[in-house]
Amino acid sequence: MNIIETTGxxxxxxxxxxxxxxxxxxxLAIAKGDILSIIGPxxxxxxxxxxxxxxxxxxxxxxxxxxxxxxxxxxDRRVTDLRLHRIGFIFQTFNLIPVxxxxxxxxxxxxxxxxxxxxxxxxxxxxLLEDVGLAEYVQHRPAELSGGQRQRVAIARALVxxxxxxxxxxxxxxxxxxxxxxILDAMREMNAKQQTxxxxxxxxxxxxxxxxxxxxxxxxxxxxEA
Amino acid sequence: xxxxxxxxxxxxxxxxxxxxxxxAAIACGAAALIMANAYAHGISKVLFERIVRYVNGHVxxxxxxxxxxxxxxxxxxxxxxxxxxxxxxxxxxxxxxxxVFGRAIGKGVADNIIMVGVDADGDLTDQERRxxxxxxxxxxxxxxxxxxxxxxxxxxxxxxxAKYLNVxxxxxxxxxxxQVTNQASSATLTVVGIFKPANVFMTSPIFLTTADLxxxxxYRSRDIAGIQVxxxxxxxxxxxxxxxxxxxxxxxxAVLPASLSLRGRQAPATALGFRSDSASLAxxxxxxxxxxxxxxxxxxxxxxxxxxxAERLRARPGDTVDLTWPAKHDGATGRKRLVVRGIxxxxxxxxxxxxLLNERDFYDAYYGTFPAPPAPATARQLPDTGNPLWPALAxxxxxxxxxxxxxxxxxxxxxxxxxxxxxxxxxxxxxxxxASAIVQLERALNLITLSAVMVLFFIILVGVxxxxxxxxRERTREIGTVRAIGMxxxxxRAMFILETAMLALIASxxxxxxxxxxxxxxxxxxxxxxxxxxxxxxxxxxLYFAPTALAIVGYLALIVAISAATAYFPARRAANxxxxxxxxxxx
Ligand SMILES: Nc1ncnc2c1ncn2[C@@H]1O[C@H](COP(=O)(O)OP(=O)(O)OP(=O)(O)O)[C@@H](O)[C@H]1O
Ligand SMILES: [Mg+2]
Numbered sequence: 001m002n003i004i005e006t007t008g009x010x011x012x013x014x015x016x017x018x019x020x021x022x023x024x025x026x027x028l029a030i031a032k033g034d035i036l037s038i039i040g041p042x043x044x045x046x047x048x049x050x051x052x053x054x055x056x057x058x059x060x061x062x063x064x065x066x067x068x069x070x071x072x073x074x075x076d077r078r079v080t081d082l083r084l085h086r087i088g089f090i091f092q093t094f095n096l097i098p099v100x101x102x103x104x105x106x107x108x109x110x111x112x113x114x115x116x117x118x119x120x121x122x123x124x125x126x127x128l129l130e131d132v133g134l135a136e137y138v139q140h141r142p143a144e145l146s147g148g149q150r151q152r153v154a155i156a157r158a159l160v161x162x163x164x165x166x167x168x169x170x171x172x173x174x175x176x177x178x179x180x181x182x183i184l185d186a187m188r189e190m191n192a193k194q195q196t197x198x199x200x201x202x203x204x205x206x207x208x209x210x211x212x213x214x215x216x217x218x219x220x221x222x223x224x225e226a
Numbered sequence: 227x228x229x230x231x232x233x234x235x236x237x238x239x240x241x242x243x244x245x246x247x248x249x250a251a252i253a254c255g256a257a258a259l260i261m262a263n264a265y266a267h268g269i270s271k272v273l274f275e276r277i278v279r280y281v282n283g284h285v286x287x288x289x290x291x292x293x294x295x296x297x298x299x300x301x302x303x304x305x306x307x308x309x310x311x312x313x314x315x316x317x318x319x320x321x322x323x324x325x326v327f328g329r330a331i332g333k334g335v336a337d338n339i340i341m342v343g344v345d346a347d348g349d350l351t352d353q354e355r356r357x358x359x360x361x362x363x364x365x366x367x368x369x370x371x372x373x374x375x376x377x378x379x380x381x382x383x384x385x386x387x388a389k390y391l392n393v394x395x396x397x398x399x400x401x402x403x404x405q406v407t408n409q410a411s412s413a414t415l416t417v418v419g420i421f422k423p424a425n426v427f428m429t430s431p432i433f434l435t436t437a438d439l440x441x442x443x444x445y446r447s448r449d450i451a452g453i454q455v456x457x458x459x460x461x462x463x464x465x466x467x468x469x470x471x472x473x474x475x476x477x478x479x480a481v482l483p484a485s486l487s488l489r490g491r492q493a494p495a496t497a498l499g500f501r502s503d504s505a506s507l508a509x510x511x512x513x514x515x516x517x518x519x520x521x522x523x524x525x526x527x528x529x530x531x532x533x534x535x536a537e538r539l540r541a542r543p544g545d546t547v548d549l550t551w552p553a554k555h556d557g558a559t560g561r562k563r564l565v566v567r568g569i570x571x572x573x574x575x576x577x578x579x580x581x582l583l584n585e586r587d588f589y590d591a592y593y594g595t596f597p598a599p600p601a602p603a604t605a606r607q608l609p610d611t612g613n614p615l616w617p618a619l620a621x622x623x624x625x626x627x628x629x630x631x632x633x634x635x636x637x638x639x640x641x642x643x644x645x646x647x648x649x650x651x652x653x654x655x656x657x658x659x660x661a662s663a664i665v666q667l668e669r670a671l672n673l674i675t676l677s678a679v680m681v682l683f684f685i686i687l688v689g690v691x692x693x694x695x696x697x698x699r700e701r702t703r704e705i706g707t708v709r710a711i712g713m714x715x716x717x718x719r720a721m722f723i724l725e726t727a728m729l730a731l732i733a734s735x736x737x738x739x740x741x742x743x744x745x746x747x748x749x750x751x752x753x754x755x756x757x758x759x760x761x762x763x764x765x766x767x768x769l770y771f772a773p774t775a776l777a778i779v780g781y782l783a784l785i786v787a788i789s790a791a792t793a794y795f796p797a798r799r800a801a802n803x804x805x806x807x808x809x810x811x812x813x
Contacts, residue, residue: 056710057806076715083805084712091809095707099236109711111229157711 003164003197004030004053008062011048011220022048024220025062030213032164033195035188037202037211045220046201047169053199054087054167055079066165084112088158090168090200094150096142096157102129102149103138106156113161128156132186148179155183159190166190168200172207184210230717234725241697248689249733252785255682256737259781261745262678264773266671269763271772272425273664274460274657276361281427282660283323283454285313285468287475290651293643296327299406300650301596302554303450305622309474310453316463319354321345322451324439328403330432332391339387341401343436343451346372361428363766367395367419372435374418379442381415382433384423393417399432405444413442424766448555448596460657461668468656469628475652477622479608482592483600484551484560486531486581488539495535496604497549497581499588499620500524503646506618513575513614514582519543519568527584528567534578536569543567549581553595560595562587575614577607585620585648592620593650626653632662683788690726690792698722698800699811705800706808715801722797723790730789734782745771 011023023045030036038046051057052064055071064071066086071079088109096105106125110116116124129138132152142150151171158166166187172180188210190196200207208214216223238245278284287306291297300306310320324343329336346369350358362369365385372380381399383391393399395417402412415434423429434442445451455471457463482497500510507524514530516523523530523543531541541547549562564587570576583591600608609616624647629635635655642651658665698705705718749769764770800808 051806054710056706056809057804080709080712080714083710089710091707095703095809097233097704097707099233099240108229108708112712112717161712 001032002029002065003032003034003067004028004199005065006053006062007065009049009052009059009064010061011045011052011057012060022220023052023059026217026220026222028053028215028222030197030199032197033191035191035198035210035212037200037208037214038217039202039208039214040217040223042203044217046217048220049217050167050169050199050201054089054165055083056089084109085161086164088161088163088166090151090154090158090166090171092170092173094142094147094154094174096150096153098142101139101141102134102145102153105142105153106160109157109161125156125160128160129153132156148175148183151175151179151183155186159196162194163196165197165199168198170202170204171200172202172204177206180204180207230721230724234721234728237701237721237725238729244693244696245729248693249729249736251685251689252730252733252789253737253740255685256734256781256785257741257744259675259678259682259785260738260741260773260778261771262675263777263781264741264745264771265769266668266675267774267777268765268770268772269671270461270668272763272765272770273668275357277425277427278460278657278661278664279454279456280361282657284457284460284464285455285471285654285656286323286660287453287455287471287652287654289452290639290642290653292648293646296404297406297408298324298452299445299449300451300623300652301446301449301593303448304554306450306453306475309471310455312474313455313467313471314463316457316459316467317455318458319456320453321456322436322440323454324436324443324445324451325431326403326439326443328401330391331400331402332393333397335391337387337391339401340431341381341403341439341442342431342433343439344372344382344433345436346370361424362419362433363422363424365420365422367417369419369421371418372433375438377418378416379413379434379438380418382419382421383417384429384431385420386423386429387432388417388420395420403443405442406449407444409444411442411444464656465658468654472625472628472654475625475654477625477652480588480592480620480622480649481600481604481608482549482551482588482597483604484549484581484597486535486539486547486549488541488545488547491539493535493538493579495531495549495579495581496577496600496608497529497551497583497588497591498576498609499583499585499592500615500618501620501647502584502586510615510618515571515574516568517571519566523568524584526567527587528565529587530568530570530582531566532570532574532576532578532580533572535581536566541566541569543569549591551591551595552598554598555596558595560591560597562591562594576609579604588620589648589650620649623650623652626651628654629659632659635659679784682785686730686785686788687792690730690789691796694722694726694793694796698796702800702803702808702811705803706805706811709801709803709805709808718801719794719797722800723793726793727786727790730786731782734785738778738782742773745773 006026006028009023009026013020013022026049038049040046052059059072066082097108100108103125106128107121110121126138129135132155134149134152137145137149171183184207187198191198289298289300326341328339328341330339359369372382374380388394397417399415399417400412401415405411457467480499484495484497486493486495500506510524517533543566545566547564547566549564551560553560609619626642627638629638709718749771752767753764753769754767
């Protein structure tokens, strides 16, 4: 069963008088429980594609389906809800909320869901931070953490809602190789345990060995699917 | 919601410098606004509750006879009191305003004065007595000595007046003046107190008790002077009460039930007056055919009597008749000697016992000894509005049309004076006509406050919009993050609005505290205004602020609301970005 399907996905960016065709018609079917890596040269459209799949950007043409839901047909409120409940993001630049502590950052998406008790949320966030090895840093603000620590907080935050899909745009680009590997290990474990679908883009050949499938894109089109 | 609140609160502490600056601006604005309002309110309280109330009354009833405004007397207190009872629940108090112009002779100097009556021992509540006494800061003697007649007629003088007339407490002051009957008169007063005037309006009058002054001025016991009405919430109710009082004072027909005698014969008669201006005469002449007497009968002073009445008395034109009638009060009897000028023909539209008098004679008699009301049988026969003579018949008095402004009031007065009524002209005025200068001053002050609101509004507008724009630009990626994670647009918007509203609330509350402290400080400083008329805006030589809790809360709410409304648009723009666009934001 495919958890994500895209058909004829196109994304154009207007740029002055011209138009940049960042994604030019991508059909993609991703099975539940996959670990998919999207690779391709810089400027090939990886980030754009992930944004479309993650429903944080709207395609110029084509559709995105998450499970049975055609996302392109939904209004902003529903799409936002869908992101909250089914998708987790790990950003290249971590993007933690600077005024919240590590623990509060992790709690944040669960609080938005509004159907868990405070105690339950706290327990789960604490547990996740322990899982990523940050038990001692729960009260630190992002500014008081290292890059790797921040990325681990970001991972805990992406996983706290128990999403079906986790999207990561070059999750290891800002990390040293050891930290990067440990993070990818954590992802793999999670995938094995909970059938969470992981999709990440990368430049890094080391990262590729964690992938079950690889999609290579070039100039906004799929070059080869392995 | 709690989470949004917490994030907003923490975000507030993030840009400390910027938020402190903006907060300080808002605080200054709030303080200025609250102070301006409290000052304007203080002044309006001083103006309306102290000055207008004592100088003009919030609503006033006054009289004028033969164009003479000094003639503040009406012969039937009951009539006026009856109308006052219908003026409505807004009336706190109504009292007679007696003022008599004259000349005072002190030690070696004379000066023009106005004697003003104060009700020092009347049925005042404690509160009213305190307010009254607060207008008289005694330097020498005592206010309550006004009630002590053991040393003659007591009088209070302002400091400046006493100095000019060169008199002190215990000294005598000789005054010369005209009574309401236009009789020249004089009296000796004893100075029992010297006070520091609370405002410029109190420097020149000299104060006697109303009772003493009534006697001096020649008021009879049932005469009533002009009335000053004090209202609750005068700014809102003055016009309404004046209108109501005006309606209650609508005059009826003046009737003088009397008995007429000629050479030992006597018959009951009902005397009515008719207006003697040419328009009225032109109306009366064709409608009142005469059996005897000539066509000039109506123009001359004297009487035209009904045919039946003439028969009973065997009166002919040229006869001198005596009119007598019982007074309404005191069991007195009124008398008037008249010459019969004409006898009405049968069929004239008047009752069989009627006697028509030229208004000049009529009012002299009518006001001179105010008559008892007609017996019911007589009352039923009186002419009504259907009578052809009605428009020319003399009313109890002439009620002046209500005017909306001082100018209009002057115009109405001029019109009425030109019509040269012989009856008393009664007018009802609210402070909007009598004290229009003060009302305008109050309006100007409110306008200043309003301008302060506008200025503040723009400070907040510009400050908040700019700060928010900067803040939002800096936090665009953050917005993208929370939107990607799954925060709804509305919540993102709420986060920024809440942040701004909290800043505005904290800042304006601080401003309110600062304003209260500043007002306490400023009103503690004594100010000597000397003879500057603006000194009347001071209370006991101090600035007077009257902050109200409602106004402060209202302004805080207004500031918070303005800030929140201002924050709405940039916040909405930020929330409407797609998460991807926000995340891409780079600077
Ligand atoms: N907002 C934008 N406006 C105009 N052009 C854009 C915009 N965002 C991306 N592009 C263009 O779209 C193309 C695809 O960009 P995208 O960010 O998806 O590439 P990428 O594969 O993620 O590259 P990288 O590996 O360097 O991150 C690029 O040519 C880029 O210049
Ligand atoms: Mg990219």
